[in-house]
Amino acid sequence: MDEPTAERWNDVDTYLTETLVEEDGALRAAVASLATEGLPLIEVAPLNGKLLHLLARMVRAERVLEIGTLGAYSTIWLARALAASGRVVTIEAEPHNARVARHNLERAGVADRVDICIGRAADVLPTLVDEDPFDLVFIDADKESNTVYLDWAAKLGHPGTVVVLDNIGRDGEIVRDDSTDPKVNGTRAGLRMLGEDPRFDATALQTVGIKGWDGIALALVV
């Protein structure tokens, strides 16, 4: 057996991606735009984009909420899971990111299904209470606010809403008692909430591969 090194994990990640995930030019262009437009290269991995897409189809989502648009790579995956009448509401704090995202969504042919809300999610989320509830919520923004976002996911969802929380592993930092990283603290607080809050039933998966050692939590609003 090979040693489980980062290089081997990347090889397997690449193999799985090549075998199972078909990325078209628009998805590849969305990833490429992050570097050229000066955005951080923290989009979800292709396998995770496909997972979001499949989850949305599995629950026959008509309304999807995304917190943290970045360049809309994950947004494209989610939007392509919806019928033409479906809607993704995606929240982005940085106007420049939102402009890049808009362009990427147009190139992918799904801009008509996506509303980009520009602003701090904590300010935008309360404005969504009068809309129809969301069937799937993807939380991938500032980790310090994870509990705030999970609270809104429960409020804006319904029993059966699927919640995906990104970046729950953080290179293993999550179990380092001496970590002072506020992102780690926010991630732990979010996981604690998913474990204790009776509105959720949750699990989590570690991931290794092209995005390093990380993971996602997957929750059901009960």
Ligand code: DHB
């Ligand atoms: C970070 C945020 C992300 O959403 C991600 O996928 C990876 C890293 C970060 O803020 O460090």
Ligand code: MG
């Ligand atoms: Mg992320």
